[in-house]
Amino acid sequence: MQAYGGVSIINALPSWYGSSMAIDMKVKVRVWEGKRNSDDKLVNEILDYFASLNVPDLRVEIESEIPIGSGLKSSSALSTALIGEIAQKFSLKVDVTKLSAILSLKAGVSYTGAFDDAVSSWYGGISFTYNKEFKLIKTQRASEDMIVLLLARGGKTRVDMSKLRAFRTLFLEFFNIAMSGRIWEAMKLNGIAVATILGYSSEPIESSLRAGALASGISGNGPSYFAVAKEGEEGPILEALEKFGKVKLVRAINLDNRDRTI
Ligand SMILES: Nc1ncnc2c1ncn2[C@@H]1O[C@H](COP(=O)(O)OP(=O)(O)O)[C@@H](O)[C@H]1O
Numbered sequence: 279m280q281a282y283g284g285v286s287i288i289n290a291l292p293s294w295y296g297s298s299m300a301i302d303m304k305v306k307v308r309v310w311e312g313k314r315n316s317d318d319k320l321v322n323e324i325l326d327y328f329a330s331l332n333v334p335d336l337r338v339e340i341e342s343e344i345p346i347g348s349g350l351k352s353s354s355a356l357s358t359a360l361i362g363e364i365a366q367k368f369s370l371k372v373d374v375t376k377l378s379a380i381l382s383l384k385a386g387v388s389y390t391g392a393f394d395d396a397v398s399s400w401y402g403g404i405s406f407t408y409n410k411e412f413k414l415i416k417t418q419r420a421s422e423d424m425i426v427l428l429l430a431r432g433g434k435t436r437v438d439m440s441k442l443r444a445f446r447t448l449f450l451e452f453f454n455i456a457m458s459g460r461i462w463e464a465m466k467l468n469g470i471a472v473a474t475i476l477g478y479s480s481e482p483i484e485s486s487l488r489a490g491a492l493a494s495g496i497s498g499n500g501p502s503y504f505a506v507a508k509e510g511e512e513g514p515i516l517e518a519l520e521k522f523g524k525v526k527l528v529r530a531i532n533l534d535n536r537d538r539t540i
């Protein structure tokens with residue numbers, strides 16, 4: 279089973295309201311009956327949950343294009359893909375995205391459950407959620423004709439959640455801007471605010487906005503930066519971002535055929 283990474287539109291830590299957009303960076307997971315081979319806490323939390331439903335011990339193979347601990351939703355892509363794979367293999371009916379959020383919290387890899395990220399990872403497109411109640415507000419298709427430029431970096435450390443929580447009202451406003459359809463504006467405001475609050479340099483963001491990006495900022499809690507460009511207008515932004523490291527170009531992804539009944 280596979281799921282996808284994403285970039286943040288609204289980080290859910292400040293207000294519990296979150297939104298993210300799936301991008302074409304894949305995580306592919308396969309499982310076989312056999313002795314467990316993972317020492318990852320998220321994988322083991324998921325395997326423990328299914329063991330409690332009498333699913334036998336499983337060997338897990340993960341192929342991921344997303345750097346771990348990047349802000350690009352590697353954990354939600356992994357957990358939804360793994361939960362979906364096990365549910366399909368053993369014909370179990372589960373709510374993939376809600377279970378992903380609950381088990382991510384239990385495994386300690388998430389602050390709010392990252393339900394926003396689980397929904398975009400699993401269903402593609404854009405998610406709007408209220409993570410406190412695992413509530414899906416809406417999903418919408420993402421424009422696949424935009425280019426997302428990534429300074430993809432992994433290995434983030436814990437963030438001080440109270441720093442972001444202090445800006446609850448501001449992020450609630452950003453969320454409302456996104457809900458009204460002004461996605462790039464909300465994405466940019468969120469991305470700049472997260473960078474400023476968490477102390478990341480704003481130089482890559484300023485450079486890409488000067489070069490014509492529709493949005494730029496920190497995705498999730500970082501450390502990855504992103505910029506969004508209209509197709510054909512990405513050249514100067516690529517040039518601006520390349521001064522800060524290797525840049526990866528991807529597109530948003532919609533998964534119109536995802537089975538919503540698993
Ligand atoms: N390829 C992978 N293999 C094993 N575990 C992974 C992989 N990708 C993600 N994870 C899990 O996700 C966690 C990282 O989550 P997090 O810090 O929220 O990063 P991100 O912002 O990329 O989602 C890791 O600690 C690990 O448990």
Ligand SMILES: O=C(O)C1=C[C@@H](OP(=O)(O)O)[C@@H](O)[C@H](O)C1
Binds near residue numbers: 296351390391499
């Ligand atoms: O832990 C969480 O609940 C979240 C972490 C952040 O994402 P990353 O894990 O990608 O940093 C954030 O953007 C998301 O809305 C919620």
